[in-house]
Amino acid sequence: MRQISDKELTHERLGARFDEALSEYDTARRIEVLIHDFLGDIDIKGACVLDVGCGLGFFSRALRARGAEVLACDIGQELLERVRTTVGCQCVRADALALVDQFGVERFDVVLSSECIEHTPSPERALQQMARVLKPGGRLALSTPNVVWYPVVKVATLAKARPFDGLENFSTFGSIRRALEGEGLHVIEEQGLHLIPFQLKCFRMSRWCDEHLQALRGLMINLCVLAEKPTP
Numbered sequence: 001m002r003q004i005s006d007k008e009l010t011h012e013r014l015g016a017r018f019d020e021a022l023s024e025y026d027t028a029r030r031i032e033v034l035i036h037d038f039l040g041d042i043d044i045k046g047a048c049v050l051d052v053g054c055g056l057g058f059f060s061r062a063l064r065a066r067g068a069e070v071l072a073c074d075i076g077q078e079l080l081e082r083v084r085t086t087v088g089c090q091c092v093r094a095d096a097l098a099l100v101d102q103f104g105v106e107r108f109d110v111v112l113s114s115e116c117i118e119h120t121p122s123p124e125r126a127l128q129q130m131a132r133v134l135k136p137g138g139r140l141a142l143s144t145p146n147v148v149w150y151p152v153v154k155v156a157t158l159a160k161a162r163p164f165d166g167l168e169n170f171s172t173f174g175s176i177r178r179a180l181e182g183e184g185l186h187v188i189e190e191q192g193l194h195l196i197p198f199q200l201k202c203f204r205m206s207r208w209c210d211e212h213l214q215a216l217r218g219l220m221i222n223l224c225v226l227a228e229k230p231t232p
Contacts, residue, residue, distance in 0.1 A: 002095060004075050008119060010166030011055060012076035018056065021163050026198045029210070030114050030143050030222065031062050033191055038141040038226040039110065044068045047109040052096050052130060053116025057083035063112065064089055073102075096120050099129040106135045113142045115222075119167050124179045131183035136231040140185065143193070143224045145170045152197075173218060176225050185227040192217025193224060 011018055045067030051060045054072035060083060063070045072083050073094035080091040094102040096113070097120055111130045117123040123144065134140055145153070147170035156162050177187050195209040195216060196202050210220075217223075 002098065004095070005121075005167075007166040008121075009076060010119070010164055012078055014163060015078075017163050022056075023198050025201075025203050025206075026194070026222075027058050029193055029198075029207075030224070031059060033193065033224045034112060034114060034141040034143060035059065035062050035066070037191070038189065038224070039066075039112075039139065042139070044110060048107070049110040049112060050099075050103070050108040050130075050133065052094075052099070052111060052113035052126075053119070054083055054091070055079060055115070057087040057089075059112055059114055060089050061087045068110070071108075073099075096126040097122060097129060099133045103133050105132050107133045109135055109138050111138070111140045111142075113140075115143060115145070117142070118144050118169050118171065120169070121167065123169050123171050124175070127176065127179040128183055131180055131185050131227075131229065134185075134229045136229050138229050139188075140180070140227045140229070141225075142176075143222050144176070146192070146219075146221055146223050147172055148219060149221050171223060173223055173225070176223065180225070180227045185229050187225060187227045189226040190217060191224040192220030192222065194221035195219065197221065 047068050049063050049068040049070050051072045054060050054074045060070045060072040070089040072089050072091045074080050077093055084091040111134050117126040120126045130140055150170045173190050193210055194206055196206045
């Protein structure tokens with residue numbers, strides 16, 4: 001594994017503060033879109049699923065609830081120990097920029113990653129690696145913050161209104177699409193989340209915007225993308 005910088009381990013260093021910094025609403029919405037909406041039309045019972053950047057294991061737990069065989073990976077060893085205890089799935093320390101070296105090509109039926117690629121030195125390379133470990137016919141579901149909101153996030157960080165101090169390389173729908181299509185994947189669906197910052201707790205209005213204003217998804221805080229690797 002390459003030398004992981006201290007900035008990449010910010011979530012590991014946060015410890016218990018990581019839980020406190022999360023929004024239950026935001027996490028639930030990302031689970032709803034990535035797992036229930038994006039993967040809801042396929043049977044993943046028994047499927048081999050890789051959760052890249054598993055964090056506290058919320059997505060691994062939701063995938064296991066649907067019967068998937070989940071392999072959770074992260075660069076944070078303490079995070080993995082917690083997921084191993086609370087979720088009970090297989091956990092492996094792995095670098096999102098070197099998934100092929102760790103797992104080999106075309107290994108997984110589904111690859112899922114939520115709020116991970118922005119914390120790597122190269123979101124594009126992370127996407128390329130996820131695409132390469134995906135089997136033909138498999139699906140990739142991911143979410144990451146929108147670069148449009150980076151100035152707001154930067155100001156909040158400088159004002160110490162949020163505890164994160166690591167890498168934050170945000171993306172656009174276009175940059176994600178180019179990276180995945182460059183690996184031969186076909187983007188099936190794009191959704192935005194949170195036209196209104198969830199910190200304002202206007203949850204009913206926020207959900208209404210998610211459901212009715214997808215024409216403005218390029219302005220929403222989180223970018224959610226579903227792609228598929230064609231079969232030969």
